[in-house]
Amino acid sequence: MLNHQANLDGVFRALADPTRRSMVERLSRAPAGVTELAAPLAMSLAAVMQHLQVLEHSGLSRTENRGRVRTCRIESAALNLAERWIADRRALWERRLDRLGEILAEAPAPAPAPSPGRKKKS
Amino acid sequence: MLNHQANLDGVFRALADPTRRSMVERLSRAPAGVTELAAPLAMSLAAVMQHLQVLEHSGLSRTENRGRVRTCRIESAALNLAERWIADRRALWERRLDRLGEILAEAPAPAPAPSPGRKKKS
Numbered sequence: 337m338l339n340h341q342a343n344l345d346g347v348f349r350a351l352a353d354p355t356r357r358s359m360v361e362r363l364s365r366a367p368a369g370v371t372e373l374a375a376p377l378a379m380s381l382a383a384v385m386q387h388l389q390v391l392e393h394s395g396l397s398r399t400e401n402r403g404r405v406r407t408c409r410i411e412s413a414a415l416n417l418a419e420r421w422i423a424d425r426r427a428l429w430e431r432r433l434d435r436l437g438e439i440l441a442e443a444p445a446p447a448p449a450p451s452p453g454r455k456k457k458s
Numbered sequence: 459m460l461n462h463q464a465n466l467d468g469v470f471r472a473l474a475d476p477t478r479r480s481m482v483e484r485l486s487r488a489p490a491g492v493t494e495l496a497a498p499l500a501m502s503l504a505a506v507m508q509h510l511q512v513l514e515h516s517g518l519s520r521t522e523n524r525g526r527v528r529t530c531r532i533e534s535a536a537l538n539l540a541e542r543w544i545a546d547r548r549a550l551w552e553r554r555l556d557r558l559g560e561i562l563a564e565a566p567a568p569a570p571a572p573s574p575g576r577k578k579k580s
Contacts, residue, residue: 351470354467361547365550366554415548416548425483425532426534429532
């Protein structure tokens with residue numbers, strides 16, 4: 337449980353930065369080398385590596401070294417964890433809205449105002 | 459677009475803390491007063507107020523003041539924004555996996571090894 341919490345902390349913190357989100361977006365399309373990841377970003381390779389490290393520590397990405405080639409991949413499990421956490425909270429408030437709807441539906445309808453032309457049956 | 463990015467930054471940053479997540483969880487069940495929100499948390503009311511401020515700035519919660527009563531509510535739109543961002547990235551990599559599956563399915567099946575008892579039709 338503590339681990340799960342720690343992971344959520346890291347995943348959400350990693351996603352709180354637009355550069356890292358753009359890297360996650362890129363890696364969701366296909367694995368990429370570090371220079372490929374860095375190409376569209378207006379920052380030094382060192383800065384890109386730092387962002388990449390945050391993504392790796394959070395579990396959002398994984399880097400494989402084959403000789404001198406580093407390939408970064410997305411780790412879907414970490415994104416799934418975050419998505420599930422949000423979806424579970426959404427389920428809570430949707431259930432609450434459903435309950436409110438039921439309460440309103442079960443409430444007795446307000447009595448119609450007596451119309452002047454209507455007569456009581458005797 | 460810049461605003462959308464800024465919102466995502468704030469929402470993900472707000473969710474990167476276990477105390478704030480527990481407050482979002484509580485508010486997803488029902489609106490609550492500040493003291494109600496603070497009750498299960500082992501921290502000062504001032505610290506709770508700071509967390510609440512982060513949630514409000516990110517758009518995850520809203521506080522209404524009626525006289526001396528403050529009621530906090532969840533703002534589902536902010537959570538929806540974060541959920542949609544993750545779901546859109548998931549859609550990207552699922553599409554990629556589907557494409558890989560198609561490529562594998564379309565690849566010519568390996569030729570069966572000639573069986574010793576089979577004869578060519580003449």
